[in-house]
Amino acid sequence: MAEPDLLAGYDEETRPIIAGMIAAEQRALAARKAALEDCECREGMFPNPGRRRVLVAAGSAVAAAMLGGAGAAWAQAKAPAGAVLREVPADPTKEQGAPIAEDGGYGSRSQFETATRWRPNIPATTPFSSWTMSPLDQSYGVVTPSGLHFERHHNGIATIDPARHFLFIHGMVERPKKYSMADLKRFPSASRMHFIECAGNTLTEWKQPTLKTVQGTHGLLSTSEWTGVPFATLAREVGLQPGAAWVLAEGSDAAVMTRSIPLDKLLTDGLIAYGQNGEAIRPEQGYPLRLILPGWQGNMHIKWLRRLEVSDKPYMTREETSKYTDLMGNGKARQFTFVMDAKSVITFPSGEMKLPGPGFYEVTGLAWSGHGRVARVEVSTDAGKSWSLAALQEPVQPICTTRFRFPWFWDGQPAVLQSRCVDETGYIQPTLKELVAIRGLAGPFGSIYHFNAIQSWAVAADGSVSNVHA
Amino acid sequence: MCTLKGLLLAGLAAAAASFALPALAEGGDPDHYGFGTTPSPEELSRFFAIPPDGAGLPPGKGSHGEGEKVFAESCAACHGEKLEGIAKPQYLGDKLIGGRGTLASAAPVKTVESYWPYATTLFDYVKRAMPFNAPGSLTDDQVYSVVAYILGEANIIPKTETIDAHSLPQVRMPNRDGFFRDPRPELELYR
Numbered sequence: 072m073a074e075p076d077l078l079a080g081y082d083e084e085t086r087p088i089i090a091g092m093i094a095a096e097q098r099a100l101a102a103r104k105a106a107l108e109d110c111e112c113r114e115g116m117f118p119n120p121g122r123r124r125v126l127v128a129a130g131s132a133v134a135a136a137m138l139g140g141a142g143a144a145w146a147q148a149k150a151p152a153g154a155v156l157r158e159v160p161a162d163p164t165k166e167q168g169a170p171i172a173e174d175g176g177y178g179s180r181s182q183f184e185t186a187t188r189w190r191p192n193i194p195a196t197t198p199f200s201s202w203t204m205s206p207l208d209q210s211y212g213v214v215t216p217s218g219l220h221f222e223r224h225h226n227g228i229a230t231i232d233p234a235r236h237f238l239f240i241h242g243m244v245e246r247p248k249k250y251s252m253a254d255l256k257r258f259p260s261a262s263r264m265h266f267i268e269c270a271g272n273t274l275t276e277w278k279q280p281t282l283k284t285v286q287g288t289h290g291l292l293s294t295s296e297w298t299g300v301p302f303a304t305l306a307r308e309v310g311l312q313p314g315a316a317w318v319l320a321e322g323s324d325a326a327v328m329t330r331s332i333p334l335d336k337l338l339t340d341g342l343i344a345y346g347q348n349g350e351a352i353r354p355e356q357g358y359p360l361r362l363i364l365p366g367w368q369g370n371m372h373i374k375w376l377r378r379l380e381v382s383d384k385p386y387m388t389r390e391e392t393s394k395y396t397d398l399m400g401n402g403k404a405r406q407f408t409f410v411m412d413a414k415s416v417i418t419f420p421s422g423e424m425k426l427p428g429p430g431f432y433e434v435t436g437l438a439w440s441g442h443g444r445v446a447r448v449e450v451s452t453d454a455g456k457s458w459s460l461a462a463l464q465e466p467v468q469p470i471c472t473t474r475f476r477f478p479w480f481w482d483g484q485p486a487v488l489q490s491r492c493v494d495e496t497g498y499i500q501p502t503l504k505e506l507v508a509i510r511g512l513a514g515p516f517g518s519i520y521h522f523n524a525i526q527s528w529a530v531a532a533d534g535s536v537s538n539v540h541a
Numbered sequence: 542m543c544t545l546k547g548l549l550l551a552g553l554a555a556a557a558a559s560f561a562l563p564a565l566a567e568g569g570d571p572d573h574y575g576f577g578t579t580p581s582p583e584e585l586s587r588f589f590a591i592p593p594d595g596a597g598l599p600p601g602k603g604s605h606g607e608g609e610k611v612f613a614e615s616c617a618a619c620h621g622e623k624l625e626g627i628a629k630p631q632y633l634g635d636k637l638i639g640g641r642g643t644l645a646s647a648a649p650v651k652t653v654e655s656y657w658p659y660a661t662t663l664f665d666y667v668k669r670a671m672p673f674n675a676p677g678s679l680t681d682d683q684v685y686s687v688v689a690y691i692l693g694e695a696n697i698i699p700k701t702e703t704i705d706a707h708s709l710p711q712v713r714m715p716n717r718d719g720f721f722r723d724p725r726p727e728l729e730l731y732r
Contacts, residue, residue, distance in 0.1 A: 080647075082648045082649055082650065082651075083628070083636070083648075083650060084635075084636075084650075084651060087628055087632055193631065194629075194630060194631045194632065195632055196632060197632065197633070197673075199673070200673075225670070226670065226673065226676065239580055239584070239585065239588070241580065241585055241588075246579070247579060247580050247585065248577040248578070248579065248580070249577055249578050249579070249580040249584065250576065250577040251577070254576040254577045255576075257574070257576050258574060258576065307573075308573050308574060308575075308576075308577075319590050321588070321590065325670070325676050326669075326670050326676070327669045327670055327676065327677070329590055329665075329669070378588060380588070380590060382592070384592060385592070386590045386591070386592045386665070387592060387593050387658065387659050387661070387662050388590070388662065388665065388666070389662055389665070389666040389670075392656075392657055392658055392659065392662055392720070393651070393653075393656060393657055393662070396720060398644060398649055398651070400645070401645055402644035402645025402646075402649070402719065403644075403719055403720070403721055404644075404656075404719055404720050404721070405720075405721060405722075405723050405724065406720040406721065406722060406723065407722060407723050408723040408725065409723070410725070412725070412730075493732065496726075496731070497731045497732040498726070498730055498731055498732075499730055499731065499732055501730050505729075505730065509727055509729070509730075
């Protein structure tokens with residue numbers, strides 16, 4: 072269970088959420104550590120239990136097979152999520168590999184890879200309105216594998232037959248339209264790389280360092296290549312009436328999710344997407360159709376999109392009044408806080424990792440901004456006293472995560488690692504102190520969204536890495 | 542060159558490709574691709590989203606008394622007999638009333654009563670998404686009734702008041718003026 076002091080000072084609504092996330096992360100860490108216990112090779116930097124567990128499983132499978140046991144049954148039972156378990160030959164150059172295309176034509180990841188999303192514990196949330204955190208600590212580059220993209224659902228994951236799914240565009244338009252998926256795919260298409268970040272990402276970290284891993288602190292962030300029809304193309308088709316200023320987007324899930332979106336934004340870069348990372352959007356990301364609003368809070372990227380109603384005013388839906396508003400210290404709340412400001416986080420080394428000893432390390436992480444391109448990322452190894460430029464992975468794309476890298480020679484002394492993002496508009500990622508100075512002390516209670524302060528990871532003399540406020 | 546005709550001409554000229562709008566090919570409207578169909582009024586009539594002026598509220602009405610029955614039957618299991626919410630031992634549903642006067646305190650309690658700026662949102666959301674385990678299963682009269690019940694228990698309207706499409710938009714919520722437009726960008730954070 073959570074340390075009681077980590078929950079002190081949170082309101083009734085927030086406390087169970089934080090407790091649930093702490094418990095879920097502890098469970099994930101405990102599983103990792105249990106698997107690590109008798110593994111000499113894994114005291115290293117990337118605690119990953121997969122190898123050992125699977126090796127043991129494979130060993131017993133070989134034994135089972137030799138005894139004439141049913142190999143297929145255990146293979147199903149023990150395979151890590153997204154993988155198929157196979158016997159591991161002592162020398163892969165001395166035995167034929169797995170026969171080709173026996174996977175049915177859709178591949179799986181290695182049985183040795185175990186990075187998975189986790190969700191808060193059930194007592195704190197329902198299994199239908201919940202979220203999962205993306206394992207950023209085990210990510211490379213900027214693309215999030217579709218199966219590891221974070222999730223937030225308000226009443227489960229809808230199952231939709233694309234042959235029976237339509238997009239309606241109506242309201243203040245000249246020619247209301249009903250589009251089938253096939254219709255939408257006939258329009259000229261566009262593909263763009265964009266991050267999606269939940270407005271609630273990092274909400275546990277206002278008061279004190281609370282979650283231990285970067286998956287816990289920043290895992291409501293993911294990046295995909297999205298393919299679809301620009302909203303502007305469809306707007307031209309249907310024709311906008313004078314006075315049109317807002318658009319209600321509605322999903323066809325059990326929450327029938329709705330948000331009001333300024334027409335300007337949709338016309339600028341709104342995308343009606345059916346593709347994600349080169350294939351159809353995953354069910355939990357809104358199959359078959361999702362609204363992409365680059366750089367705006369994740370909740371507005373309506374999944375399972377079924378209609379767009381053009382209007383002259385916002386509808387004041389539950390998700391833009393009761394939720395996703397930022398209550399300030401004076402009791403008044405900011406509304407329509409759409410854009411996600413510039414932010415960055417170091418993913419290696421990060422919480423719960425352990426550096427094996429002094430020497431060279433590549434400090435790396437992600438930077439992003441809902442305003443446009445990342446202009447620069449600076450890294451500090453002395454808790455923000457001095458900063459150095461990190462290298463940015465090209466191409467730096469607008470409203471997309473940018474991978475940064477920084478070579479570091481660790482001398483074995485305690486250090487505090489930080490990263491700071493500056494975007495092309497000149498916005499500088501704030502320190503926690505600067506952020507709290509603006510949001511007031513309401514931060515941890517009311518204004519829990521839009522936390523984008525600089526993250527600090529402390530490296531102790533023994534190489535262990537932990538989440539600190541510095 | 543930003544019109545469709547322009548694009549089309551550019552495409553034809555540059556590549557001499559066998560590219561043509563279907564509408565054009567069929568001798569139709571050259572300004573539009575023309576995909577999709579025109580939805581029927583019936584198809585559109587199953588949709589709703591109720592803004593603060595109440596546009597689109599359905600016919601029907603509801604009373605506190607009826608709403609009490611609906612709530613006991615369809616809502617209390619998750620939101621509590623007294624609308625106090627159920628958080629333990631397992632979270633089932635939010636607290637719906639109480640919390641007035643706490644928004645500026647160190648421990649604000651955000652509920653329909655204390656936080657929601659519009660009563661129309663309550664109708665919209667309950668009709669749309671509740672009961673959580675059977676969304677969209679209530680009749681419009683039942684939704685009006687349970688809204689009247691929640692607003693009555695929150696002391697926002699008298700328990701004797703009937704709610705319908707005319708009266709709901711006129712309900713003044715306690716936190717009606719509690720919101721302001723996003724003031725960002727925060728200029729102190731710029732270079």
